Amino acid sequence: MLRKVTLLAAALFLVGGPALASSKAHAPREVAFSFEGPFGHFDAAQLQRGYKVYREVCSACHSMDLLAFRNLGDKGGPFFDPKYPNANDNPVVKALAAEAQINDIDGETGDAMKRPGIPADRFPAPFANAAAAKAGNNGIVPPDLSLIAKARAGGPEYVASLLQGYVAAPAGLTVPAGLNYNAWFPGDVSAGWTGDHGHVPPGGFIAMAQPLTAGQVSFDDGTKSTLRQQAEDVAAFLMWAAEPKMEERKQMGFSVLIFLILFSGLTYASYRRVWRNESH
Amino acid sequence: MSGHSTYQPSNGFARWLDARLPVGRLVWDSFVDYPTPRNLNYWWTFGGILSLCLGVQIVTGIVLAMHYTPSAAAAFTSVEHIMRDVNYGWLLRYMHSNGGSMFFIAVYIHMLRGVYYGSYKAPREVLWILGCVIYGLMMATAFMGYVLPWGQMSFHGAVVITNLLGAFPVVGEAITTLLWGGFAVDEPTLKRFFSLHYLLPFMIAGVVILHVWALHVVGQNNPTGIEPRSKADTLPFTPYATVKDGFAMSLFLILFAVFIFYMPNALGHPDNYVRADPLVTPQHIVPEWYFLPFYAILRAVPDKLMGVLAMFGSIAVIFALPWLDTSKVKSMRYRPQAKLYFFIFLVVCVILGFCGAKLPDDQVIPGLTTIKVFDSDLNSFVWLSRFSTLYYFAYFLLVMPLLGLFEKPLPTPETISSPVLGGDKKD
Numbered sequence: 001m002l003r004k005v006t007l008l009a010a011a012l013f014l015v016g017g018p019a020l021a022s023s024k025a026h027a028p029r030e031v032a033f034s035f036e037g038p039f040g041h042f043d044a045a046q047l048q049r050g051y052k053v054y055r056e057v058c059s060a061c062h063s064m065d066l067l068a069f070r071n072l073g074d075k076g077g078p079f080f081d082p083k084y085p086n087a088n089d090n091p092v093v094k095a096l097a098a099e100a101q102i103n104d105i106d107g108e109t110g111d112a113m114k115r116p117g118i119p120a121d122r123f124p125a126p127f128a129n130a131a132a133a134k135a136g137n138n139g140i141v142p143p144d145l146s147l148i149a150k151a152r153a154g155g156p157e158y159v160a161s162l163l164q165g166y167v168a169a170p171a172g173l174t175v176p177a178g179l180n181y182n183a184w185f186p187g188d189v190s191a192g193w194t195g196d197h198g199h200v201p202p203g204g205f206i207a208m209a210q211p212l213t214a215g216q217v218s219f220d221d222g223t224k225s226t227l228r229q230q231a232e233d234v235a236a237f238l239m240w241a242a243e244p245k246m247e248e249r250k251q252m253g254f255s256v257l258i259f260l261i262l263f264s265g266l267t268y269a270s271y272r273r274v275w276r277n278e279s280h
Numbered sequence: 281m282s283g284h285s286t287y288q289p290s291n292g293f294a295r296w297l298d299a300r301l302p303v304g305r306l307v308w309d310s311f312v313d314y315p316t317p318r319n320l321n322y323w324w325t326f327g328g329i330l331s332l333c334l335g336v337q338i339v340t341g342i343v344l345a346m347h348y349t350p351s352a353a354a355a356f357t358s359v360e361h362i363m364r365d366v367n368y369g370w371l372l373r374y375m376h377s378n379g380g381s382m383f384f385i386a387v388y389i390h391m392l393r394g395v396y397y398g399s400y401k402a403p404r405e406v407l408w409i410l411g412c413v414i415y416g417l418m419m420a421t422a423f424m425g426y427v428l429p430w431g432q433m434s435f436h437g438a439v440v441i442t443n444l445l446g447a448f449p450v451v452g453e454a455i456t457t458l459l460w461g462g463f464a465v466d467e468p469t470l471k472r473f474f475s476l477h478y479l480l481p482f483m484i485a486g487v488v489i490l491h492v493w494a495l496h497v498v499g500q501n502n503p504t505g506i507e508p509r510s511k512a513d514t515l516p517f518t519p520y521a522t523v524k525d526g527f528a529m530s531l532f533l534i535l536f537a538v539f540i541f542y543m544p545n546a547l548g549h550p551d552n553y554v555r556a557d558p559l560v561t562p563q564h565i566v567p568e569w570y571f572l573p574f575y576a577i578l579r580a581v582p583d584k585l586m587g588v589l590a591m592f593g594s595i596a597v598i599f600a601l602p603w604l605d606t607s608k609v610k611s612m613r614y615r616p617q618a619k620l621y622f623f624i625f626l627v628v629c630v631i632l633g634f635c636g637a638k639l640p641d642d643q644v645i646p647g648l649t650t651i652k653v654f655d656s657d658l659n660s661f662v663w664l665s666r667f668s669t670l671y672y673f674a675y676f677l678l679v680m681p682l683l684g685l686f687e688k689p690l691p692t693p694e695t696i697s698s699p700v701l702g703g704d705k706k707d
C-alpha cells in the first residue's frame with residue numbers, strides 16, 4: 001500500500017512538474033520526425049533541406065548565434081562526411097561558409113571590411129544590432145533560432161505548426177496593423193474580437209508575416225516543396241541545431257541502460273545469495 | 281548500538297596506522313561490522329542513494345565549473361559551449377541538472393520514510409534535525425544552481441524568490457540588497473550565487489558526516505519501530521546492507537539514466553533555453569518541481585509577508601516533528617489511524633505541487649463557475665492550495681500531537697526477530 005501510493009505520488013509529481021502556460025492556441029500537430037523515440041536518428045537529407053530553408057528564408061530575419069559553419073559537417077550534422085572527420089576540411093562545408101560575407105577588420109589598415117566565410121565562422125546575423133532588428137520587424141526582435149526548438153513548449157512540432165498556422169482570421173476578428181493572425185501562436189486575441197466572449201478564436205497575433213509558402217524553396221534532391229515539407233524540414237533542422245548531440249546521447253543511453261540492467265541483475269543475484277540463510 | 285570494536289588490523293602497516301590514526305577502525309566499525317536491523321526494507325536504501333547523488337553532483341559540478349563562466353554576459357553562452365563543444369559536456373550538464381531532481385526525489389522518499397516509521401522519535405531527534413539541515417542546504421544549493429545558466433526562468437525565478445525576503449519588516453531590504461549585491465538581480469548576484477553554489481555542497485557533505493555519526497551512535501530505526509534487543513535482531517552492515525543498497529542504487533541509476541539520455545529536459549522549463557532578459561518577464565514564472573508545493577503555500581496566503589512566513593513555516597515545522605508527535609509507538613505499521621492521515625498528507629503534498637504549477641485563478645474543474653469567496657472563485661487553484669495548506673499545517677500541528685494521545689495502536693511485537701523469525705516466542 002505504502003509502496004503503491006508513494007510510487008503513484010512520485011509519478012504524479014514528475015508528470016505535473018513543468019507547468020504549461022494557459023495559452024489558448026491549438027496544440028501542435030503531430031509530426032513523425034525521424035529523430036523521435038529511443039533509437040531516433042536525424043535524417044541527413046531532411047537536415048540539408050532544412051538548412052536550405054533557413055539560409056534562403058529565415059536567415060533574412062533570424063540569427064543563429066550558437067552555430068558555426070563547421071557544425072554543419074560535425075558527426076550527426078547535415079553535411080557530415082566520414083572522409084572528413086574534421087569538419088573544417090569538408091569541401092561542402094567550406095563552400096557553404098564561403099557563400100557568406102563575414103564582417104572583419106582589415107589587418108593592414110584597421111578598416112572594417114567583409115570577407116568570405118570559413119568553416120570556423122559563426123552564422124552571420126542579419127541585423128547589426130537589436131535596434132536595427134526591431135526597426136525592420138514592427139518593433140519586435142526576431143528571436144535567435146539556435147535553441148528555439150527547445151525553448152518552446154511543443155518543440156519542433158510547435159515550430160512546424162506555427163509556420164503552417166497562418167490561417168485566415170475568422171470573421172469578427174480585427175488583426176492589428178503590422179501583426180498577423182496565427183492559430184498556433186500562444187497569445188490572446190480577445191482585444192480584437194467582436195464576437196461571443198465565450199468563443200474567442202484560438203491563437204495570437206504574431207509580428208512575423210507568413211515566411212513560407214508552397215514552392216518557395218526548391219529542393220536539390222527533388223523533394224516536392226509543399227508548405228508542410230518545408231515547415232517540417234526546417235523544424236527538423238532547428239531541432240538538430242538546438243540539440244546536436246541528441247543522436248550520440250540516445251546511442252550512449254542504450255549501452256548505459258544495457259549495462260545497468262545487467263549490473264542490477266548481478267547485484268540482485270548477489271543479494272539473494274548473501275541473504276539466503278537470513279530471514280528478514 | 282556502539283559496542284566495542286572488533287577491528288583486527290590485517291598487516292603491519294595497518295597495525296602501525298591504527299595506533300596513530302585509527303581511520304581503518306573507523307571505516308570498519310561504521311561500514312563493515314556496524315549492526316543493522318535485519319528487517320530493513322527498501323525504503324532504507326535511500327540514505328545510500330542520497331550519498332551517491334551528492335557524489336555525482338560534486339564530481340559533475342566541479343568539471344562543469346572548469347568550463348562555466350559566471351558572468352551575466354557569458355553564462356548562457358558558456359553553458360551552451362559546454363553542451364556543444366566540450367567533450368561529453370552535454371552528458372555532464374544533463375547529469376548535473378537531472379541529478380538535482382534525482383537528489384530531491386530521493387530526499388523526499390527518505391524523509392517520508394522517516395515520518396511513516398517514526399524515525400525522528402527519541403533517541404533520534406538530533407539525527408532528524410541534521411537531516412532537516414541538509415534538506416535546507418540542498419534547497420539553497422539547488423535554487424542558486426538553477427540561476428547559473430542565466431536563462432529566462434533562472435533570472436526571473438531569482439527575482440521572485442529574492443524579492444520575497446524583502447517582505448520582512450526592518451531587515452528585509454538589507455537582506456535583499458546583500459543577496460543581490462546591488463539593487464536588482466544582476467552581475468554581482470550571479471557571481472555570489474556561483475560562489476555559494478560551489479561552497480554549499482561541501483557544507484552539505486560536512487553535515488552528512490555529522491548525520492552519519494549521529495546515526496551510528498543511536499543505530500537505525502526499522503519497520504517495526506522496536507529497538508534491537510539482541511544480536512538475533514541485527515546483521516552486520518557488510519555484506520548484508522551493502523549488497524542490498526548496491527542493488528537499490530543500481531535500480532535508481534536506471535531511472536536516472538532514462539532521464540539523462542531519453543528525456544533530459546522533461547523536468548526543466550523551455551523558457552530556460554531563452555537567454556535572460558530583464559525587460560521581458562515570462563508569462564508564468566514557476567520554480568523547479570521540487571519547490572512547487574512550497575510555492576503553492578506561498579501563494580495561498582493573500583498577504584505577502586504572511587505568505588513568506590507560511591512558506592518558511594512549512595519547512596520549519598518539519599524540524600519540530602520529534603516534539604509534535606506524541607505517540608509512544610514509532611511505526612505507523614501499528615497505527616492504522618496515523619496511516620490514514622499520513623496518506624492524506626501525501627496526496628495533499630502532490631495536490632500542492634500541482635497548484636504550484638498552475639495560475640492561482642485558473643479553474644480546477646474547467647468551465648465550472650461556483651461562488652466567489654473573498655478574492656477568488658471557489659473552483660480555483662488558489663482555493664485548492666488554501667485548503668491543502670490548511671491540511672498541511674493541521675497534519676503537523678493538530679493531528680500529530682492529538683492522535684498520539686487518543687488513538688488506539690495495534691499490539692506491537694516484543695522484538696524485531698519475533699515477527700520475522702516466525703514469532704518463535706520461547707520464553
Ligand code: HEM
Pocket residue numbers: 334337338339340341342343344345348359373376377379380383418421422425426427428429477478480481482484548
Ligand atoms: C548539492 C549538490 C548540488 C545540487 C543539488 C546542484 C544543483 C544544480 C542545479 C539544479 C543546476 C542548474 C542546472 C541547469 O538547469 O542547467 C546547477 C548548475 C550548476 N552547478 Fe550545481 N548542484 C550541486 C553541486 C554542485 C557542485 C559541487 C558544483 C561545483 C562547483 C556545481 C557547479 C555547477 C555549475 C558550474 C552549474 C552551471 C552549469 C549548468 O547550468 O549546467 N554544482 N546545479
